[in-house]
Each structure stands twice: as C-alpha cells, then as structure tokens.
Amino acid sequence: MxxxxxxxxxxxxxxxxxxxxxxxxIFYHAFYVFDSFFDWEWADAxxxxxxxxxxFFAGIFIFICGISCTLSKNNLKRGAILLGVALGFTLVxxxxxxxxxxxxxxxxxxxxxxxxxxILIYALLSKPLSKVPPAIGVIFCAALYPFTSGISEGxxxxxxxxxxxxxxxxxxxxxxMPLGIYKQGFFSADYFPLFPDIFIFLSGVFAGLHLAKNGxxxxxxxxxxxxxxxxGRNALPIYVVHMPIVYAxxxxxxxxxx
Numbered sequence: 001m002x003x004x005x006x007x008x009x010x011x012x013x014x015x016x017x018x019x020x021x022x023x024x025x026i027f028y029h030a031f032y033v034f035d036s037f038f039d040w041e042w043a044d045a046x047x048x049x050x051x052x053x054x055x056f057f058a059g060i061f062i063f064i065c066g067i068s069c070t071l072s073k074n075n076l077k078r079g080a081i082l083l084g085v086a087l088g089f090t091l092v093x094x095x096x097x098x099x100x101x102x103x104x105x106x107x108x109x110x111x112x113x114x115x116x117x118x119i120l121i122y123a124l125l126s127k128p129l130s131k132v133p134p135a136i137g138v139i140f141c142a143a144l145y146p147f148t149s150g151i152s153e154g155x156x157x158x159x160x161x162x163x164x165x166x167x168x169x170x171x172x173x174x175x176x177m178p179l180g181i182y183k184q185g186f187f188s189a190d191y192f193p194l195f196p197d198i199f200i201f202l203s204g205v206f207a208g209l210h211l212a213k214n215g216x217x218x219x220x221x222x223x224x225x226x227x228x229x230x231x232g233r234n235a236l237p238i239y240v241v242h243m244p245i246v247y248a249x250x251x252x253x254x255x256x257x258x
Contacts, residue, residue, distance in 0.1 A: 009221045010221070011071070011216055011220050011221060012220070012221060012222060012223045012224070012229055013216075013219070013220035013221075013222075013224075014064055014067060014068060014220070014232070015228070015229040015232035015233050016223075016224060016225050016228040016229045016232055017060060017064055017228075017232070018061065018064045018068075018231070018232035018235055019225075019227070019228030019229055019230065019231030019232030019233075019235070020057075020060075020228050020231075020232075021057045021058070021060045021061040021064070022061070022231045022232065022235050022238055022239070023228070023231055024053075024057040025057065025058075025061070025239075025242075026238075026242050026246070027050070028047070028050055028054055028057075029242065029243060029246060030043075030246045030250075031043045031044075031046045031047035031050065032047055033243065033246050033247055033250055034246075034250050035047050036104070037247065037250060038250050038251075038253075038254050058111065058192070059197075059200050061111070062111075062114075062115070062118075062192075062197055062200045062201050062204065063200050063201070063203060063204040063207070064204060065115050065118070065119070065201060065204060066118075066122075066200070066201040066202060066203065066204020066205040066206075066207070066208060067204045067205070067207055067208035067211070068204075068208070069119055069122045069123075069126075069204075069205055069208065070205060070208030070209050070211075070212050071208065071212070075119050075120075075122055075123035075126070076120065076123040076124075078119055078123075079116050079117070079118075079119035079120035079122075079123055080116075080120070082112060082115060082116035082119065082236070083113070083116035083117065083120065085112060085116075085236065085240065086110065086112035086113040086116050087113075089107050089110065089112060090106075090107055090108055090113075093105050093106050093107045093189065094106040094107070094108065104187070104189060105189050106187065106188060106189060107188055107189050107190045107191075108174075108177060108188040108191070109177055109178050109188055109191060109192065109193060110188065110189075110190030110191060110192060111190060111192045111239075112239065113178070113192070114192035114193070114194065114197060115201075117178065117194065118194070118198055118201045121198070122201075122202075122205055129202075129205060129206075129209070130209060132206070134206040134207065134209050134210035134213075135206075135210075137202065137203075137205075137206035137209075138203050138206050138207070141199040141200070141202050141203040141206070142199075142203070144196070144199050145196045145199040145200065146158055146159070146196070147163070147196075148180075148195040148196040148199070149195075149196040151166065151179065151180040151181060151193070151195045151196070152180045152181070152182070152193070154166045154168065154171065166181070171183055171184075174186050177193070178193060178194055179193060179194055179195055180193030180194065180195045180196075
C-alpha cells in the first residue's frame with residue numbers, strides 16, 4: 001500500500017509516457033503538414049511510414065488520460081475547459097481557416113473533443129465505475145473494443161461474426177458523428193469517435209483505480225527523461241501551438257529552398 005508521503009509525490013512516469021506520445025504526435029503532424037501544404041516527397045514517405053503506428057501512440061495518450069482522471073480532484077472542470085478548447089479548434093479550422101484559403105483542415109471531433117467528452121463521462125460516472133473491480137472492468141473493455149470497432153461501417157461484430165447491424169437510417173446525417181456514426185462524405189482532419197476508443201480510456205481509468213488502491217511502483221516516482229516530462233506536463237498548450245509553429249517552420253524552409 002502507498003504511504004501518505006508517496007501519495008503526495010508527482011508520478012513522473014505518467015508525465016514522461018504522455019510526453020513521448022506528444023513528441024510522436026508532433027512529428028506525425030509535421031510530416032502531414034509538410035506533405036499536404038508543401039508537397040515534400042520525403043515528408044509524404046515518412047507520413048505513410050509512420051501511419052501504421054499512429055493508433056499505437058494515440059492509444060497510449062488516451063490510456064494515460066484515463067489513469068490521470070483517477071488522480072484529478074475536479075474532472076468536471078478539466079473536461080469542461082478541454083471541451084471549450086476543442087470547440088475553439090473547430091471554430092478556427094472549420095470557419096476561419098477555409099476563409100484564409102486553407103482547405104481540408106476541418107476538425108469536428110478530434111482527439112481533444114474525444115478526451116474532453118471522455119473526461120466528462122468519467123466525472124459523471126466516477127462513483128459507479130469505482131465500484132467495479134478493476135480487473136473485471138479491463139476485461140469488459142477488452143471485449144467491447146473490438147465489438148464496437150465496426151460502428152462506422154454499420155456493424156457490431158467480432159471479426160467476421162456480425163452480431164448486429166446498425167439501422168442505416170442513423171447514417172443519414174452527422175448528428176451522431178461523435179459516436180462514429182456519420183453519413184457518406186463526412187470528413188474531419190483529426191477524428192477520434194467515442195467508439196471504440198472510449199474503452200481504451202476506460203481501461204486507463206480501471207488501471208488508475210487499481211493503482212490508487214494498491215499503490216504505484218516506487219520507480220514511477222523517479223525522473224528519467226526530463227524533456228519528456230516537460231512535454232507531458234504541458235501537453236495541452238503544446239497541442240494548441242504546435243501546428244501553427246510547424247506550418248510556420250515549413251513556410252520559412254520552403255521560402256529558403258525556393
């Protein structure tokens with residue numbers, strides 16, 4: 001069991017893992033920007049090369065967010081602030097940027113929207129979730145993730161075993177887009193629907209509840225890579241500013257090259 005002293009220590013391992021995921025995200029988005037806006041062939045090659053691992057570091061980021069929620073004193077406030085920032089992103093990318101000539105950059109339900117809604121859901125359901133044995137919770141999440149991964153295609157299934165087909169009428173509009181249900185032609189430059197990724201988040205929640213009860217390993221309180229820790233502690237402001245900085249960098253380099 002953790003001691004009161006240990007309970008007050010910062011868990012640097014969480015910061016550093018989150019920071020690593022943030023760094024991967026920055027590079028991934030940089031390759032996307034350099035390819036989409038400047039047509040650099042090497043960026044296109046790197047973007048396609050790293051595309052298969054993007055869900056992995058995004059999943060780490062989501063899982064860590066679930067753990068962090070069990071350490072926060074006010075998830076309702078955190079979720080509301082993050083949702084405000086996410087809606088600001090939608091306003092800028094879907095309304096302002098197209099008027100400035102930037103196309104195909106709209107973000108309607110990206111990673112920030114997803115995390116904000118997930119945090120708010122946890123804030124509202126924290127008491128009943130805390131009563132679920134963590135191991136059982138993780139097992140259910142592991143079972144429901146693949147079951148709901150075909151929602152965008154109108155299916156609830158396990159691989160080739162279709163359990164249920166979702167009524168096609170629901171796919172006639174984008175009102176249910178946050179759930180992964182949208183009409184043909186829908187586009188969001190960054191898109192993380194609640195299903196199935198909410199179960200990665202909840203797995204993090206259950207892991208956090210287990211660790212809160214049984215104590216974090218002693219090594220998790222040690223600093224190893226301060227740079228990653230800095231990125232992890234400042235993940236939100238870095239996410240907000242990194243795309244304009246990347247674009248500005250690409251613009252300057254492009255001017256020098258040409």
